[in-house]
Amino acid sequence: xxxxxxxxxxxxxxxxGISGSLTRLLRTAGIPVAIAxxxxxxxxxxxxxxxxxxxxxDASDASQVERLFAETDARIGAPELVIYNAxxxxxxxxxxxxxxxxxxAVAVSALGAFYAVQQAAKRMLPAGKGxxxxxxxxxxxxxxxxxxxxxxxKFALRGLAQSAARELAPKGIHVAHIVIDGVVRGExxxxxxxxxxxxxxxxSYIDLLRQHRSAWSWELEVRPWVEKF
Amino acid sequence: xxxxxxxxxxxxxxxxGISGSLTRLLRTAGIPVAIAxxxxxxxxxxxxxxxxxxxxxDASDASQVERLFAETDARIGAPELVIYNAxxxxxxxxxxxxxxxxxxAVAVSALGAFYAVQQAAKRMLPAGKGxxxxxxxxxxxxxxxxxxxxxxxKFALRGLAQSAARELAPKGIHVAHIVIDGVVRGExxxxxxxxxxxxxxxxSYIDLLRQHRSAWSWELEVRPWVEKF
Amino acid sequence: xxxxxxxxxxxxxxxxGISGSLTRLLRTAGIPVAIAxxxxxxxxxxxxxxxxxxxxxDASDASQVERLFAETDARIGAPELVIYNAxxxxxxxxxxxxxxxxxxAVAVSALGAFYAVQQAAKRMLPAGKGxxxxxxxxxxxxxxxxxxxxxxxKFALRGLAQSAARELAPKGIHVAHIVIDGVVRGExxxxxxxxxxxxxxxxSYIDLLRQHRSAWSWELEVRPWVEKF
Amino acid sequence: xxxxxxxxxxxxxxxxGISGSLTRLLRTAGIPVAIAxxxxxxxxxxxxxxxxxxxxxDASDASQVERLFAETDARIGAPELVIYNAxxxxxxxxxxxxxxxxxxAVAVSALGAFYAVQQAAKRMLPAGKGxxxxxxxxxxxxxxxxxxxxxxxKFALRGLAQSAARELAPKGIHVAHIVIDGVVRGExxxxxxxxxxxxxxxxSYIDLLRQHRSAWSWELEVRPWVEKF
Numbered sequence: 001x002x003x004x005x006x007x008x009x010x011x012x013x014x015x016x017g018i019s020g021s022l023t024r025l026l027r028t029a030g031i032p033v034a035i036a037x038x039x040x041x042x043x044x045x046x047x048x049x050x051x052x053x054x055x056x057x058d059a060s061d062a063s064q065v066e067r068l069f070a071e072t073d074a075r076i077g078a079p080e081l082v083i084y085n086a087x088x089x090x091x092x093x094x095x096x097x098x099x100x101x102x103x104x105a106v107a108v109s110a111l112g113a114f115y116a117v118q119q120a121a122k123r124m125l126p127a128g129k130g131x132x133x134x135x136x137x138x139x140x141x142x143x144x145x146x147x148x149x150x151x152x153x154k155f156a157l158r159g160l161a162q163s164a165a166r167e168l169a170p171k172g173i174h175v176a177h178i179v180i181d182g183v184v185r186g187e188x189x190x191x192x193x194x195x196x197x198x199x200x201x202x203x204s205y206i207d208l209l210r211q212h213r214s215a216w217s218w219e220l221e222v223r224p225w226v227e228k229f
Numbered sequence: 230x231x232x233x234x235x236x237x238x239x240x241x242x243x244x245x246g247i248s249g250s251l252t253r254l255l256r257t258a259g260i261p262v263a264i265a266x267x268x269x270x271x272x273x274x275x276x277x278x279x280x281x282x283x284x285x286x287d288a289s290d291a292s293q294v295e296r297l298f299a300e301t302d303a304r305i306g307a308p309e310l311v312i313y314n315a316x317x318x319x320x321x322x323x324x325x326x327x328x329x330x331x332x333x334a335v336a337v338s339a340l341g342a343f344y345a346v347q348q349a350a351k352r353m354l355p356a357g358k359g360x361x362x363x364x365x366x367x368x369x370x371x372x373x374x375x376x377x378x379x380x381x382x383k384f385a386l387r388g389l390a391q392s393a394a395r396e397l398a399p400k401g402i403h404v405a406h407i408v409i410d411g412v413v414r415g416e417x418x419x420x421x422x423x424x425x426x427x428x429x430x431x432x433s434y435i436d437l438l439r440q441h442r443s444a445w446s447w448e449l450e451v452r453p454w455v456e457k458f
Numbered sequence: 459x460x461x462x463x464x465x466x467x468x469x470x471x472x473x474x475g476i477s478g479s480l481t482r483l484l485r486t487a488g489i490p491v492a493i494a495x496x497x498x499x500x501x502x503x504x505x506x507x508x509x510x511x512x513x514x515x516d517a518s519d520a521s522q523v524e525r526l527f528a529e530t531d532a533r534i535g536a537p538e539l540v541i542y543n544a545x546x547x548x549x550x551x552x553x554x555x556x557x558x559x560x561x562x563a564v565a566v567s568a569l570g571a572f573y574a575v576q577q578a579a580k581r582m583l584p585a586g587k588g589x590x591x592x593x594x595x596x597x598x599x600x601x602x603x604x605x606x607x608x609x610x611x612k613f614a615l616r617g618l619a620q621s622a623a624r625e626l627a628p629k630g631i632h633v634a635h636i637v638i639d640g641v642v643r644g645e646x647x648x649x650x651x652x653x654x655x656x657x658x659x660x661x662s663y664i665d666l667l668r669q670h671r672s673a674w675s676w677e678l679e680v681r682p683w684v685e686k687f
Numbered sequence: 688x689x690x691x692x693x694x695x696x697x698x699x700x701x702x703x704g705i706s707g708s709l710t711r712l713l714r715t716a717g718i719p720v721a722i723a724x725x726x727x728x729x730x731x732x733x734x735x736x737x738x739x740x741x742x743x744x745d746a747s748d749a750s751q752v753e754r755l756f757a758e759t760d761a762r763i764g765a766p767e768l769v770i771y772n773a774x775x776x777x778x779x780x781x782x783x784x785x786x787x788x789x790x791x792a793v794a795v796s797a798l799g800a801f802y803a804v805q806q807a808a809k810r811m812l813p814a815g816k817g818x819x820x821x822x823x824x825x826x827x828x829x830x831x832x833x834x835x836x837x838x839x840x841k842f843a844l845r846g847l848a849q850s851a852a853r854e855l856a857p858k859g860i861h862v863a864h865i866v867i868d869g870v871v872r873g874e875x876x877x878x879x880x881x882x883x884x885x886x887x888x889x890x891s892y893i894d895l896l897r898q899h900r901s902a903w904s905w906e907l908e909v910r911p912w913v914e915k916f
Contacts, residue, residue, distance in 0.1 A: 062557035094572075094625060095579050099520035102572055106564070110610055114552075114560055117606075121552050143620030148575075152568055155617030159609035162601030167552060170455045185443070193443035200441035207436040212429035214414070214422035215451040218458075222444040226399045229447075291786035323801075323854060324808050328749035331801055335793070339839055343781075343789055346835075350781050372849030377804075381797055384846030388838035391830030396781060628913045643901070651901035658899035665894040670887035672872070672880035673909040676916075680902040684857045687905075 004209045006080035006131055009033045010072045012059050012116055013086025014043060017184050018135065021202035022083060023052050032076035036068050059086040059112035060104065069119040080127070081209065082120040084113045085135045089150045102149045109153025110160060117164050121173065128172040131209055134161045138181040138229075165218040174216050176208050181223035194226050233438045235360055238262045239301045239308035241288050241345055242315025243272060246413050247364065250431035251312060252281050261305035265297050288315040288341035289333065298348040309356070310438065311349040313342045314364045318379045331378045338382025339389060346393050350402065357401040360438055363390045367410040367458075394447040403445050405437050410452035423455050462667045464538035464589055467491045468530045470517050470574055471544025472501060475642050476593065479660035480541060481510050490534035494526050517544040517570035518562065527577040538585070539667065540578040542571045543593045547608045560607045567611025568618060575622050579631065586630040589667055592619045596639040596687075623676040632674050634666050639681035652684050691896045693818055696720045697759045697766035699746050699803055700773025701730060704871050705822065708889035709770060710739050719763035723755050746773040746799030747791065756806040767814070768896065769807040771800045772822045776837045789836045796840025797847060804851050808860065815859040818896055821848045825868040825916075852905040861903050863895050868910035881913050 009026050011019050014035035023046055026033050033052040035043055040054040047054050053075055057068040072079050088108030090101045113134055124130030139147060140154030161177035168175050178201075185195040204222055211217060223229060238255050240248050243264035252275055255262050262281040264272055269283040276283050282304055286297040301308050317337030319330045342363055353359030368376060369383030390406035397404050407430075414424040433451055440446060452458060467484050469477050472493035481504055484491050491510040493501055498512040505512050511533055515526040530537050546566030548559045571592055582588030597605060598612030619635035626633050636659075643653040662680055669675060681687060696713050698706050701722035710733055713720050720739040722730055727741040734741050740762055744755035759766050775795030777788045800821055811817030826834060827841030848864035855862050865888075872882040891909055898904060910916060 062561075094576050094622060095583065097576065099569075099573060099576070103520075103565075103569060106569065106614065107561075110614065111557075111561060111564065114606065114610065115557060118552050118555065118557070125553065140617070143617040143622075143624065145621060145624035148572065148618050148621040148625075151617035151621040152572065152614040156564065156568065156610040156614035159598070159601040159613030160606055163603060163606040163609040164552060164601075166458070166601065166603035167606075172454065174454070190443075193441070195443065197441060197443040200444035204436075204440065204444060204446070207433075207439075210436075211433060211451075212422070212426055213454040214419075214424065214426040215429035215433060216454050217433070217449055217451055220446055220449060222440075222446055225401065225403070225442040225445050229395065291790075323805050323851060324812065326805065328798075328802060328805070332749075332794075332798055335798065335843065336790075339843065340786075340790055340793065343835065343839065344786060347781050347784065347786070354782065369846070372846040372851075372853065374850060374853035377801065377847050377850040377854075380846035380850040381801065381843040382846075385793065385797065385839040385843035388827070388830040388840075388842030389835055392832060392835040392838040393781060393830075395830065395832035396835075624916065630912065632912070648901075651899070653901065655899055655901040658902035662894075662898065662902060662904070665891075665897075668894075669891060669909075670880070670884060671912040672877075672882065672884040673887035673891060674912050675891070675907055675909055678904055678907060680898075680904050683859065683861070683900040683903050687853065 004029050004031065004206060006209065007031060008077045008079050009081040009083065010036065010069070010079035011083045011085065012036045012057070012068070012112070013084060017186070017198045018201050019085050020046050021198040022205060023050050025202050025206055027052060034072045034076055034079070059116065060107035062115045065112065065115035065119060069123070078123040079120065080124065080129065081131045082116055083133045083135070083205070084116045086112050087135070087137070088153055091147050091150070093146060094148055097149065105149040106153045106156065109150070110156035113157050114160055117160065121168060124173045125171055130172070131174040132164065133205055133208065134177045136161070136177050136179045138179060141179060162218065169216060169218070172213070174208070174211070174213070176217060177219045178205065179219065179221040181221055181229060182227045192226070194224050196222065196224055233258050233260065233435060235309035235438065236260060237306045237308050238310040238312065239265065239298070240312045240314065241265045241286070241297070241341070242313060246427045247430050248314050249275050250427040251434060252279050254431050254435055256281060263301045263305055263308070288345065289336035291344045294341065294344035294348060298352070307352040308349065309353065309358065310360045311345055312362045312364070312434070313345045315341055316364070316366070317382055320376050320379070322375060323377055326378065334378040335382045335385065338379070339385035342386050343389055346389065350397060353402045354400055359401070360403040361393065362434055362437065363406045365390070365406050365408045367408060370408060391447065398445060398447070401442070403437070403440070403442070405446060406448045407434065408448065408450040410450055410458060411456045421455070423453050425451065425453055462487050462489065462664060464667065465489060466535045466537050467539040467541065468494065468527070468537035469541045469543065470494045470515070470526070470570070471542060475656045476659050477543050478504050479656040480663060481508050483660050483664055485510060492530045492534055492537070517574065518565035520573045523570065523573035523577060527581070536581040537578065538582065538587065539589045540574055541591045541593070541663070542574045544570055545593070545595070546611055549605050549608070551604060552606055555607065563607040564611045564614065567608070568614035571615050572618055575618065579626060582631045583629055588630070589632040590622065591663055591666065592635045594619070594635050594637045596637060599637060620676065627674060627676070630671070632666070632669070632671070634675060635677045636663065637677065637679040639679055639687060640685045650684070652682050654680065654682055691716050691718065691893060693767035693896065694718060695764045695766050696768040696770065697723065697756070698770045698772065699723045699744070699755070699799070700771060704885045705888050706772050707733050708885040709892060710737050712889050712893055714739060721759045721763055721766070746803065747775070747794035749802045752799065752802035752806060756810070765810040766807065767811065767816065768818045769803055770820045770822070770892070771803045773799050774822070774824070775840055778834050778837070780833060781835055784836065792836040793840045793843065796837070797843035800844050801847055804847065808855060811860045812858055817859070818861040819851065820892055820895065821864045823848070823864050823866045825866060828866060849905065856903060856905070859900070861895070861898070861900070863904060864906045865892065866906065866908040868908055868916060869914045879913070881911050883909065883911055
């Protein structure tokens with residue numbers, strides 16, 4: 001049983017994969033869920049399956065994030081759980097990258113997370129309760145060659161997570177950063193489990209949400225058993 | 230429900246606190262548990278409460294650890310889950326420390342864990358299955374002043390955990406290192422939850438054991454919500 | 459003697475303090491130096507003292523950074539050494555921060571460094587030689603409460619530094635990130651050395667520049683002897 | 688010029704390679720040097736070349752380390768600079784390692800360093816001055832598979848270094864840990880510089896010794912420009 005102590009959830013950067021699995025687990029636990037993405041057409045199957053509501057928003061735009069939270073308030077109540085899954089990525093040799101695309105990648109991975117944390121904290125602080133989970137990547141701990149923008153965004157996200165945890169945890173808000181190390185499984189079956197099963201990842205998010213405040217984790221890394229690290 | 234996929238457990242360095250909570254959770258899940266300590270008299274209440282068996286062993290002595298595993302094999306079957314909780318600590322200015330006590334502290338915190346990992350791996354590798362959890366401390370990540378021996382032992386333990394995870398995870402053995410950051414609660418009630426509740430810590434160990442192999446964590450930090458870090 | 463193997467230097471985010479000390483050491487070694495800042499009036503004393511040239515540029519604007527490098531090329535030759543010292547900082551509780559100021563802080567600390575690394579690499583790669591030093595802070599390793607934007611920017615800078623080092627070092631470009639941990643001394647004397655002497659910091663930058671390519675460091679932390687860490 | 692502010696040096700775990708280069712640089716700077724190893728025959732060429740004195744000691748034995756320092760006191764004066772280079776290594780699958788060899792490896796890499804730090808601190812604390820450099824390895828930061836004992840020893844060494852730096856730096860003793868990431872060059876020439884030149888490594892040790900106390904580093908990583916990390 002997932003005795004999750006939060007009564008409403010907003011997932012930003014939704015799509016299939018981790019967000020889909022989280023939506024299912026939260027809905028199964030009876031929690032109203034809003035899922036946000038830039039284009040919500042792709043969310044229709046998940047909405048129909050789970051009864052979650054879909055909201056359109058560009059996470060890299062502060063005013064859209066503000067409006068997204070207001071809509072969530074109106075539709076399912078102020079979110080007591082906020083999960084940020086959006087990320088921006090552009091790869092290539094440093095000299096070949098387009099500065100505008102680099103800015104946009106950092107905006108989606110990190111600035112959008114800041115806007116979300118800010119809106120979440122505005123709602124959670126008065127209640128003295130809430131949880132904010134930020135989806136990171138190995139790139140937030142190790143900056144790989146040919147992937148500077150992703151490293152910048154995911155490092156920044158981790159810095160935000162740490163700073164927010166230090167500020168908000170003593171006020172009753174559980175902030176955690178999850179490092180996804182490996183490829184998340186898509187539609188294809190993978191009996192060898194060499195890719196991350198999104199349901200397995202989502203279960204670890206749920207485990208974090210169920211932690212007692214006397215023993216909170218601010219970070220969790222997950223990787224397939226056979227992954228090199 | 231704790232659907233833990235292991236059928237026998239050995240906890241080394243047992244006492245009240247974390248080991249007590251773990252013993253209770255594992256026994257409740259129907260798993261035979263052996264608990265080992267240098268002096269087992271203190272374990273009598275836990276044995277009587279849970280039906281665990283107590284075995285005497287000095288974890289810092291390789292031959293005693295070898296014998297402990299043999300006795301565990303005989304009493305409850307080869308352990309599929311091994312938890313190492315022992316640690317040695319001596320504090321003081323570097324110039325005032327007794328070298329013999331420093332050696333003993335490192336032996337209990339780290340060498341004993343090596344002996345346990347080795348004996349565990351001997352049993353788990355043929356089965357292609359098992360879990361080894363090593364109880365660390367913040368001192369394994371940050372070496373504090375006036376506590377060099379504890380830093381040495383806990384850093385070494387973390388190095389062992391990482392090396393063992395890299396070697397054994399691809400062979401089906403889940404190795405994880407848990408960083409306890411803060412004071413573990415004793416008998417005294419603590420309604421403010423500013424100390425770590427051992428039951429809450431133990432639940433996070435159980436969560437690690439329930440992780441699917443496609444998304445294993447090799448490390449987890451836990452601290453009270455109000456703990457500075 | 460500072461036998462620095464680079465023949466032209468560009469320092470971005472110049473001012474007194476570290477940039478001033480670096481300018482002096484580089485000029486003493488006979489190296490032409492361009493120093494860039496948003497407002498170059500404040501650089502006049504340093505220019506008069508050292509013979510460096512001052513160039514105006516807003517480091518958070520990609521096109522201004524591009525123009526800055528072109529001007530440097532024209533004035534002292536393509537820079538073989540580029541040092542990025544600019545950083546943006548805004549403090550306060552997460553809920554009280556202005557999103558626009560957060561964006562600007564991250565832009566100055568991290569995006570500007572990306573633009574500079576990109577322009578530097580364009581010049582250094584064909585030569586197979588060069589050095590890029592990025593000035594970080596403890597905030598790039600530890601995200602403090604009430605300082606999320608600085609943590610985001612300095613974490614992102616560190617991610618950039620690591621990624622750039624992995625990409626560019628094997629092409630002959632030494633990329634290093636210097637973690638300044640503590641308060642940099644201003645005009646006031648400090649005989650106790652409890653603040654960082656900018657000349658001492660600058661000497662460590664020079665040491666990095668003098669490293670042989672068979673033993674390069676990609677990161678260096680400096681702090682006063684009495685600083686808690 | 689190497690204006691090193693220490694007047695006597697003891698290098699433990701000496702041999703060719705890093706210790707040889709350090710001995711040459713220190714002797715060139717006019718500093719009396721004692722070099723210690725278990726078997727000092729191999730040191731004869733270095734002694735003849737540099738005028739250093741050789742002392743026999745097993746670094747993993749506390750009483751021998753105590754005697755080594757006493758002899759150093761008598762021969763060149765209490766060492767103001769102590770460098771610990773000894774390390775113990777045994778490789779292989781965890782189940783195949785001999786516990787006695789594991790203990791010995793940890794003793795040489797870490798316990799011996801503790802004995803040396805302790806003896807050094809006893810001499811340096813009254814003077815309020817000194818430097819202790821500890822030679823680490825990547826294995827102290829990342830625990831590789833099939834190398835658990837080396838990981839344990841080098842992690843423990845790093846924990847010792849951090850703890851000692853926190854305790855001793857505010858008393859005027861510079862403690863630093865150098866992470867050697869890569870293969871140290873032997874006799875064979877290596878024009879591609881894909882291995883670490885011991886002279887280049889030694890120069891970075893000297894740079895650390897020359898740091899002003901207002902900007903000390905407690906750790907430095909060095910690796911060849913082409914090394915993957």
